[in-house]
Amino acid sequence: MPVSYAAPDAESLYPVRGVRLGATEAHVRKPNRKDVLVMELAAGSKVAGVFTQNRFCAAPVILCKEHLAGGHEIRALLVNTGNANAGTGEDGLRHARESCEALARLIGCAPEQILPFSTGVIMEPLPVDRIIAGLPAGIDDLHEHHWLRAAETIMTTDIVAKGASRQIALGGRTVTVTGISKGSGMIHPNMATMLGYIATDAAVSQQALDSIIDHAVNRSFNCITVDGDTSTNDSLILIATGRSGNDEIGPADDDYVRLRDAITDVAIELAQAIVRDGEGATKFMTIQVEGGRDQAECRKVGYAIAHSPLIKTAFFASDPNLGRILAAIGYAGIEDLDVSALKLYLGDQLVAEHGGRAASYVEEKAAAVMQAAEITVRVDLNRGEAAATVWTCDFSYDYVKINADYRS
Amino acid sequence: MPVSYAAPDAESLYPVRGVRLGATEAHVRKPNRKDVLVMELAAGSKVAGVFTQNRFCAAPVILCKEHLAGGHEIRALLVNTGNANAGTGEDGLRHARESCEALARLIGCAPEQILPFSTGVIMEPLPVDRIIAGLPAGIDDLHEHHWLRAAETIMTTDIVAKGASRQIALGGRTVTVTGISKGSGMIHPNMATMLGYIATDAAVSQQALDSIIDHAVNRSFNCITVDGDTSTNDSLILIATGRSGNDEIGPADDDYVRLRDAITDVAIELAQAIVRDGEGATKFMTIQVEGGRDQAECRKVGYAIAHSPLIKTAFFASDPNLGRILAAIGYAGIEDLDVSALKLYLGDQLVAEHGGRAASYVEEKAAAVMQAAEITVRVDLNRGEAAATVWTCDFSYDYVKINADYRS
Structure with missing residues (x-):
């Protein structure tokens, strides 16, 4: 079960004026599950995106970047699970284009106004005909209240659907921010995450939107790891429909920070949910690294800890084998690095200083901390002012089981 | 069980004139097991070493480097298991010095002529009194034929003792090269490995010995990984006693290459044995990366594949989920990287080219290859002439079990 995380209620995910979502069972890989999602955006919506830096990026990622770079007004997003359409060469690109063309015909726009997304098995041909055949049913299903249904549709090895929502008052208007995400394995986002979609009905300038997505992703999806594998398909999309009726927010406006922070909150909640639902996870670990010369070296230390199979298995066993x-x-x-200058804490307890175990360290207390489902490891490098946080989970028998069995 | 590897017979590890080995049970951590090894070297022996680049390197590693850098003639090596004496600060250094002093007194040399080594749990105080108390019994046990006994003594989570031996004729004399190693987890050597000791009775100049150890380690211990964790204690020691009676070999001599290659062969066999005995290993994987611009980028690709938990679990399951x-x-x-230019092979079978699955790929054939205990993955980056090989193992339930239980 996910660590301290349950799927949201449908009612807790507030609709975003100007966004409608529809799902269908297209039998992409397995029968009897929703596996194709259509998100329709109102005319005039602005969209920003960040994507995987994996060189083997998937065909839909290539198309998303093209369509966004071309400045086309995006009118719909199309997501399929069951197949990543990655490592599929020229055929993969053609299939992704065909799916955009089909949806564009059905909703009456140009193919460049569609953003396509895929997640699932790599290096298998996309069953594009089945996806296209499912589109009319997906469009029939479009509704503003379908955020939870959409979150369920994009799940792969996820155990729970992931969504988060906020409402804030901006300039006398209620503005909604709602997002969904999916992801559980192959999680080590680099400039983005698995799949994440966040929408607001606020009116926001493109420049402000681009700035907000950078801010949010660097404090959320770029801080998580499950297994250190950066996916071929990571995508985070931020949508602003402008339907709340507020004046358009630019980067210098007073409301900019409030909207940015609400969006960042939603992004953090969605990103943490991915770790809490990490494959086989039984513990949620927060790695705080501070006192570094710059954020980059803090992140190096945080990810070295978060990626170590030895540390992750020790946390699974609740064993304070902290020398690891x-x-x-x-x-x-x-x-x-001067190892004699740094300090290591588990929860509030000082574990190591002066290059070795702290005199005050009591293993029984550490063992008690290790029993908890949520554990904080803090490292003070004691050589500067920079800090970084990484969220990760432990490494259990079930991680092996899930990944040994994933395709079968 | 280790993958295609059994412990060597005592007779297959030829004695090296000028090296005597003695073991004892000092109860460092657990009773009823040999855990302290003394290796005594004849006067005039030359020694070279390479050590971990982990900034938290253990106290004995610091002392080894000091003693070698000081140009002292090394007369003995002292190894304990059960405790790594790493993350132990100033006390750890004092303990390591005390153990050198005690052995030096007993065999009649200076403390700087001793090289100390420790392996085991990190961040716990070394029980130096018990180690010192065990030294007389270790010295009583010294014998040229005790190589297998020595290999058994330095095991920690290893299942089998690891040793290798060669004899070659140099200048009319028979020269012996014999080595032992230990290691099974926390294996991702960086300039060295777990513990490895290789000795020859050839006479070799210090310059030639230094050159040989670099050559050998870069083709053996620096090509392996089990879990990507670089240990605090990695050490490889190469000893030349000069007792075979050959003329001293310099870097430009004809015999240099033959001796170097014999030593490299032993090093490769010892390094591969560590992977074959990797914690929970059921498969031995050779990752060959070729066609790179330089060796560094080939190694990056090799280690990215070798460290991926997703790939390692797929190999455990014999599932050709090769998109990973x-x-x-x-x-x-x-x-x-131009992903459309590279080629991926599993065994002899072409898996991917032109950025996607090869037209000739047959999953049933790949599945058959995956069933084998030894599997070769080959990547041709197709952008240069450089190549690199990485050896690793799969990731099984038993890896989690071993590391969740290691201290208990």
Whole structure:
């Protein structure tokens, strides 16, 4: 079961004026499950996106980047699960284009106004005919209240649907921010995450929207890892429909920070939900690294700890075998690190200083901290003012089981 | 059980003139097991070493480097298991010095002529009194024929003792090269490995010995990974006693290459044995990356594949879910990689080209290859002449079990 996370109620995901969502069973890979999602956006919506930096990026990622870079007004998003359409070469690109063309014909826009997304098995041909055949049913299903249904549709090895929502008052108007995400394995986003879609009905300038997505992703999806594998398909999309009736928000406006922070909150909740639902996860770990010369070296240390199978299995076992954390800090790649200057904490307890175990350390107390479902590891590098946080989960028998069985 | 590897017979590990080995049960961590090893070297022996680059390197590693850098003639090596004496601060250094002093007194040399080594749990105080108390019994046990006994003594989570031996004729004399190693988890050597000791009775100049150890380690211990965790204690020691009676070999001599290659062969066998005995391993995987611009980028790709938990679990399951390999190549960090130019092979079978699955690919054939205990993955980056090989193992339930239970 996910760590301290349950699927949201349908009512807790507020509709976003100007966004309608529809799902259908297109039998992409398996029968009897919703696997195609259409998100229709009102005319005039603005869209920003960040995508995987994996060189083997999927065909739909290539098309998304093209359509956004071309400045086309985006009118719909099309998502399928069951097949990643990655490692599929020229055929994959053709299939992604065909699916955009089909949806564009049905809703009456140009193919460049569609953003396509795929998630699932890599290096298998996309069953594009079945996806296209399912589109009319997806369009019939379009509704403003279908956010939870959409979150369920984009799940793969996820156990729970992931969604988050906020409402804030901006300039006398109620503005809604609602988002959904999916992801559970192959999670180590680099500039983006698995799939995440966040929409607001606020009116926002394109420049402000681009700035907000950078801010939000660097504090959310770029801080999580399950297994260190950066996917071929990671995408985060931020939509602003402008239907709330507020004046358009630019980067210098007073409301900019409030909207940015609401969107960032939703992004953090969605990103953490992916870790809480990490494949086989039984623990949610927050790795706080502070006192670094710059954020990059803090992130190196945070990810060295978060990626170590030895540390992740020790947390699974609730065993305070914390020397493994010192080892990870030591190989994180900071050449001139003075190990005698740093401090390691588990929860509130000082574990190590002066290059070794702290005199005040009591293993029984550490063992008690390790029993909890949520654990914070804090490293003070004591050489600067920068900090970074990484969220991750432990490594259990079930991780092996899920990934040994995924295709079968 | 280790993958295609059994412990060597005592008779297959030829004695090296000038090296005597003795073991004892000092009860460092657990009773009823040999856990302290003394290796005594004849006067005039030359020694070279390479060590972990982990910034949290263990106290004995610091002392080894000091003693070697000081140019002292090394007369003995002292190894304990059960405790790594790493993350132990100033106390750890003092304990390591005390153990060197005690052994030096007993065999009649200076403390700087001893090299100390520790392996086991990190961040716990070394029980130096018990180690010192065990030294007389270790010295009583010294014998040229005790190589297998020595290999058994340095095991931790290893299932089998690891040793390799060669004899070659140099200048009319028979020269012996014999080595032992230990290691099974926390294996991702960076300039060295777990513990490895290789000795020859050849006479070799210090310059030639230094050159040989670099050559050998870069083709053996620096090509393996089990879990990507670089240990705090990795050490490889190469000893030349000069007792075979050959003329001293310099880097330009004809015999240099033959000796170097014999030592490299032993190093490769010892390094591969560590992977074959990797924690929970059921498969031995050779990752060959070729066609790179330089060796560094080939190694990046090799290690991205070898470290991916998704790939390692798929190999455990014998599931040819090979898209995961494309994803790992894509995130290995080659910025300008042209994914449409590379080729991926499983065994002899072409899996992917032109950015997608090869037309000739037959999954049933790949599935048959995946059933084998030894599997070769080959990547041709098709952008240069450089190549690199990485050896690794799969990721099984038993890896989690071993590391969740290691301390208990």
